[in-house]
Amino acid sequence: MTSQRLLTAYTWAFLVFMFAPLVLMILASFNDTSPPSVTDWQGFTTKWYEFFWMPVEQLRADPVLRALDRDRFLMCFGNSLSVAGMVVPLSLALGLAGAVMLTRWQSRFNSVLWWVLLSPMLAPGIVLGLSTLVFWGRVGVPGGLFTIVMAQVTFVAGYPMLILMARLQRQPIEMEEAALDLGASPWRTFRRITLPFLAPALFSSGVIAFLASMENYNTTMFAKGSACTFATEIGAMARNPNGHPPVINAVGTVIILLTVAFALGHALLQRKERAL
Amino acid sequence: MQGNEVTLDGLTVTYPNGFTAVHPTDLTIRAGEFFSILGPSGCGKTTILRTVSGFVQPSAGKVLIGGQDMGSKAPNARPTALIFQNLALFPLMSVRENVAFGLEARGVGKRERLNRADELLDLVALGDQGSKKPGELSGGQRQRVAIARALAVEPAVLLLDEPLSALDLKLRQHMREELRSIQKKTGVTFLYITHDQSEALTMSDRVAVMNEGRIEQVGTGDEIYSNPKTAFAATFVGEVNAIPGTIRAVDGGLVQIETALGSFSAENPQAMGVGEACLLFIRPERLQITPDPHCVNRFPARLQRRDMEGAFVTYHLQAMANGQPLLAQRVNTGPQPIAGETTVGFEPSAASVLPVGKLAKTGREQAA
Numbered sequence: 001m002t003s004q005r006l007l008t009a010y011t012w013a014f015l016v017f018m019f020a021p022l023v024l025m026i027l028a029s030f031n032d033t034s035p036p037s038v039t040d041w042q043g044f045t046t047k048w049y050e051f052f053w054m055p056v057e058q059l060r061a062d063p064v065l066r067a068l069d070r071d072r073f074l075m076c077f078g079n080s081l082s083v084a085g086m087v088v089p090l091s092l093a094l095g096l097a098g099a100v101m102l103t104r105w106q107s108r109f110n111s112v113l114w115w116v117l118l119s120p121m122l123a124p125g126i127v128l129g130l131s132t133l134v135f136w137g138r139v140g141v142p143g144g145l146f147t148i149v150m151a152q153v154t155f156v157a158g159y160p161m162l163i164l165m166a167r168l169q170r171q172p173i174e175m176e177e178a179a180l181d182l183g184a185s186p187w188r189t190f191r192r193i194t195l196p197f198l199a200p201a202l203f204s205s206g207v208i209a210f211l212a213s214m215e216n217y218n219t220t221m222f223a224k225g226s227a228c229t230f231a232t233e234i235g236a237m238a239r240n241p242n243g244h245p246p247v248i249n250a251v252g253t254v255i256i257l258l259t260v261a262f263a264l265g266h267a268l269l270q271r272k273e274r275a276l
Numbered sequence: 277m278q279g280n281e282v283t284l285d286g287l288t289v290t291y292p293n294g295f296t297a298v299h300p301t302d303l304t305i306r307a308g309e310f311f312s313i314l315g316p317s318g319c320g321k322t323t324i325l326r327t328v329s330g331f332v333q334p335s336a337g338k339v340l341i342g343g344q345d346m347g348s349k350a351p352n353a354r355p356t357a358l359i360f361q362n363l364a365l366f367p368l369m370s371v372r373e374n375v376a377f378g379l380e381a382r383g384v385g386k387r388e389r390l391n392r393a394d395e396l397l398d399l400v401a402l403g404d405q406g407s408k409k410p411g412e413l414s415g416g417q418r419q420r421v422a423i424a425r426a427l428a429v430e431p432a433v434l435l436l437d438e439p440l441s442a443l444d445l446k447l448r449q450h451m452r453e454e455l456r457s458i459q460k461k462t463g464v465t466f467l468y469i470t471h472d473q474s475e476a477l478t479m480s481d482r483v484a485v486m487n488e489g490r491i492e493q494v495g496t497g498d499e500i501y502s503n504p505k506t507a508f509a510a511t512f513v514g515e516v517n518a519i520p521g522t523i524r525a526v527d528g529g530l531v532q533i534e535t536a537l538g539s540f541s542a543e544n545p546q547a548m549g550v551g552e553a554c555l556l557f558i559r560p561e562r563l564q565i566t567p568d569p570h571c572v573n574r575f576p577a578r579l580q581r582r583d584m585e586g587a588f589v590t591y592h593l594q595a596m597a598n599g600q601p602l603l604a605q606r607v608n609t610g611p612q613p614i615a616g617e618t619t620v621g622f623e624p625s626a627a628s629v630l631p632v633g634k635l636a637k638t639g640r641e642q643a644a
Contacts (some may be wrong), residue, residue, distance in 0.1 A: 177360070181329055183353075
């Protein structure tokens with residue numbers, strides 16, 4: 001009985017530990033004071049959210065917001081979308097190739113290959129970022145969005161690979177053999193049999209690759225040169241010695257909501273698929 | 277559709293780990309024949325099938341279909357269609373699309389291939405199920421979809437890898453008839469792989485009994501059951517009593533053999549010589565309890581148990597001389613109380629001697 005209670009207490013403590021900072025961050029995003037606070041309540045406001053679309057005059061009138069460079073922030077966010085727009089398809093293609101090779105090509109080097117292909121996921125992010133910068137610097141390409149994409153793809157491709165491998169291992173190989181046996185070319189077999197089977201896994205891999213690319217900080221930080229992304233810009237704003245503006249709390253809240261929405265959507269999709 | 281001849285010419289398959297799954301094998305499967313390869317699991321029968329379909333490359337020898345060397349032709353370039361043990365229907369496609377897939381791969385237009393698929397679904401009595409997904413069908417229906425899908429590509433040879441093993445008994449028996457009638461209707465050569473002797477015997481024109489990578493005997497079901505050529509074929513197909521002995525005299529087609537149970541006269545299909553160690557095989561239904569007085573082969577035995585199996589009755593006996601267990605079978609003509617000591621016997625024409633060799637595993641050995 002006591003152990004049961006202990007476990008319950010531990011579980012609650014764990015949840016509080018995990019979610020309390022998020023709850024405080026969300027609360028602070030609606031408090032009309034800067035730097036963000038929940039203890040010093042100055043009244044409810046949504047201006048930290050409105051910052052992104054409010055008229056310029058209103059922006060200039062606010063003592064906190066006028067110190068922020070909205071255009072730069074939006075530009076960095078746009079950079080992140082462009083980077084993710086490249087990273088997602090590249091890492092899906094690479095991850096798919098790796099997954100097909102490791103599950104369908106039976107070689108005794110498979111276990112070695114598995115570690116080689118996944119090692120970028122385990123390597124420290126700054127090592128990836130630095131090595132990308134150094135390599136492309138030697139080639140003559142300065143740090144920028146291109147090097148960010150290259151650096152991110154090396155490790156982001158690992159996520160689709162793991163997810164797609166798990167899925168491919170569940171598809172009986174006879175399915176593909178049957179297609180070949182009926183006269184289909186390997187390419188048609190892949191397109192008509194393997195790919196449709198992978199579609200849900202490709203979708204969730206894409207979502208995860210997108211999130212991984214958007215939120216990546218350390219690798220991007222080292223590979224970015226003079227460019228900026230959403231994550232590095234948030235990082236820069238958070239390092240403000242006078243405390244960061246609550247705008248960051250607002251952004252964080254939106255990210256949390258989006259993540260929860262993605263997770264729910266994914267769970268629903270999986271349930272639907274399992275019912276199939 | 278028309279069947280083609282399949283020839284294995286010295287076919288040998290050794291896997292990279294050194295295991296020889298198929299020892300050099302010569303075999304001809306006639307065009308339009310229903311041919312079964314019967315053997316225990318791991319005997320190499322599936323390897324032969326996968327070699328014919330092109331998924332396994334022979335280490336030596338050749339596969340010829342219709343006289344044409346298949347060489348290293350890929351599975352998608354061979355005139356064969358394979359029905360997998362798990363059927364491998366495409367779960368995301370409708371039944372009709374499944375059947376039409378082979379034609380799609382051959383570039384047949386959509387309308388034409390779907391019409392053809394409907395014809396084939398009619399052939400297997402699934403004409404009204406085309407728009408369902410395979411997952412919505414019963415086991416027997418899925419089976420028939422797999423057959424229709426394979427027939428759609430008009431194969432010269434249809435390869436079947438124990439396709440009935442997942443079905444329950446009644447359905448299995450029914451599907452045997454269906455497979456047989458589809459084969460007759462289409463004239464396609466069927467190469468059927470199974471470890472189930474009654475499947476092989478009931479459906480096939482000819483059967484090859486296979487063990488440990490070698491074909492032991494090829495013949496009709498009757499030939500294999502009545503005139504087995506090897507100890508393995510005799511013990512794998514049907515029940516049999518095997519009594520070890522030595523040949524004492526050869527007299528025309530008959531031999532006199534000396535065994536622990538006595539001296540007997542039996543057929544000698546392998547023309548064995550005097551002095552050779554042999555096994556005497558008698559089918560349970562040929563072993564008589566209280567035989568005719570003029571029966572030359574007789575010895576005393578004790579009745580242990582009587583198993584009523586419906587149409588027939590199995591008697592478990594023990595030879596008095598050495599306690600060897602024996603089986604006798606009779607048509608069930610009503611209760612016939614036999615107990616204790618009795619005499620059993622058999623006609624010389626009902627028994628044969630074969631060279632000592634590997635025997636098929638008994639149920640007890642398989643369970644161990």
